[in-house]
Amino acid sequence: MDKPPIKAKNNKTPRSQNMSHQVEKKVALKLYAKRHKHPGVWFGLGLMGIVGWSVALPTLLGIALGIWLEASISDSRAYTLIFLLAGLTLGCFIAWNWVSKEYAAMHSPTVTMKANTKAPTKAPTKANTVPKTKTSKENE
Template sequence: MKIPPSRQSRSQTHLNAKAIANQARRKLYARQAKPCGVLFGLGFVGLVGWSVVVPTLLGMALGIWLDFQFPSRFSWTLALMLAGLTIGCLIAWEWVSQEQQRMARDQPPDDSPNQEERD
């Protein structure tokens, strides 16, 4: 249930105004920042996907070669495929973490969730 504006306290109105101003400031900052639309997002998803696929396929290829060269009860293909998948996931995790850090660095100044508490 929403309280009518006439009954809201001044501090609540002040916080609402600050939140709206903060949102408007962020939109203006985003418009001035370098463009990163749908194509950027698709490219990043593709990059992350390939960073997982390539090590997995390399591990699988090496495993198949080892299985043909040195036959045994142990499946090198499966073991190296899982190792490649693990390495690929770690690489993707690192890239995503770096991108999140870059995005956090590029945020407008004084933009934190605790801003209302400081003012």
Template sequence: MDKKKLSPEEKMKHKIQSDAAKKIKAKTEKDDIMFGLGVFGIVGWSIAIPTLMGVAAGAYLDNRFPTGFSWTLTLLFAGILAGCFNAWHWVKEKSGEE
């Protein structure tokens, strides 16, 4: 489209349409980025919290009831597995809503 042959009204109309399209695209991309950051945070915390709880419970059990194996390591892995399951379940649920 040659802008030199357009009337001032047509130039203004083209400019407004272009600006509106840019704003819509920017809003959509911003929402996608914010959703991605939110998912990243939720997944991280849903794994970190059970892992730290497992370590704390394991350290308590190791100090309170000495045994031949480490409760801390056992519950660390249990916390990681529980956290990964929580994260997987949450992501699966959210992706189903989209």
């Protein structure tokens, strides 16, 4: 005879636990998004500006340093090109780091769930909602 499979005590398989965790995470993100409205177009333009300047400024500083080195040192090396690429690389790293931190902050359920969780309340049951009536012995 084949034995029936043993069920877990909490009647949830690991797959259903994973799915319920994903659903809870998405619900928390949606609730957070409803409470904290998206700033709109200006937020997007500001984000593009910050990312753009974080790339452009190191690149321009690298070009300026390269031009200054070429003017002060008479050498056959192309310092402008070298420092342009170095500034561009540094700017892209700064922008990537900043955007990844913002993405992590927006999609972190631990931050939103900690702020939104409250102590669990006891669900009303028949025992704690129906008032007790006095028996005939208690009335005497």
